[in-house]
Amino acid sequence: MLLRIYPMEYRGWFADEMRTAFEEGIAERSGEGRVALLGFVFGELASLISGAAAEWAARFVYALYHSNRYIGSSCLPNPNRICVPGVSRELYAAAHRGRPGTLRAIDDSGWCANAHQTFVLASPLRRLAISICSSVLPIHPAPARRGHPAEYDRLRHDPKKVSGS
């Protein structure tokens, strides 16, 4: 029940695994006496609460700049939106053709295709809010570590590869 305090996307990804890990931990600790079991349960509860707070914060920051899910599809263009000015055709096509697991479309400025798309389609007021927020909260917390995948760079510099789309 405590898993309900996590964001919905997070629960969709990890709830079953978290439940299984917790149950296995309980089964293991139950043979070690009440004190060990209680210590384990309190430790788990504290970590679940702090973990949920961290996830909500991550989701909130992500939602400021993006329009898709913050896990799995993060940073890829939202397929429900049309290709708009400000997002290059190659980038858009490359992102749509690539599998989310192998492609990350962050350009040289550190903005991903989804953030571009969101900014271009936003109302003037929201654009202002995004501009102000981005000076305080980074759009991508660790851009260098995410990097450009080789496939993205290849498609980006070879438009023929995506001309069919």
Add this chain to the structure above:
Amino acid sequence: MNSETKPLSEPVFLMLMSLAAKPRHGYALIKDIELLTAGRVRLTTGTLFGALRRLLDDRLIERFEDEDRIRDKKSYQLTEAGLRQLEIELDRMKQLTRAALARLRAREEEQS
């Protein structure tokens, strides 16, 4: 400091180290890390899955369905980027260890 060389947190480093040997599911990671650190570090569920989410987001690990298992469990494995990150971290630690040993040796020589 370049963020590419920014030190990894201990739980993240241990998780990458554990996954370098072979793919594992969530609880197996907790157990292996406990073993690796001789019981010093026991990750809680909240810490483990929060870190797994960030590693997935950074494409340092990937998740797949493990068909061999009786229970429906997802397993995690290191990506090329994850392996590279682990190597960078190991190089950083080796460099620090060498520097620390050199300082200790210099101190011993001064005292003797």
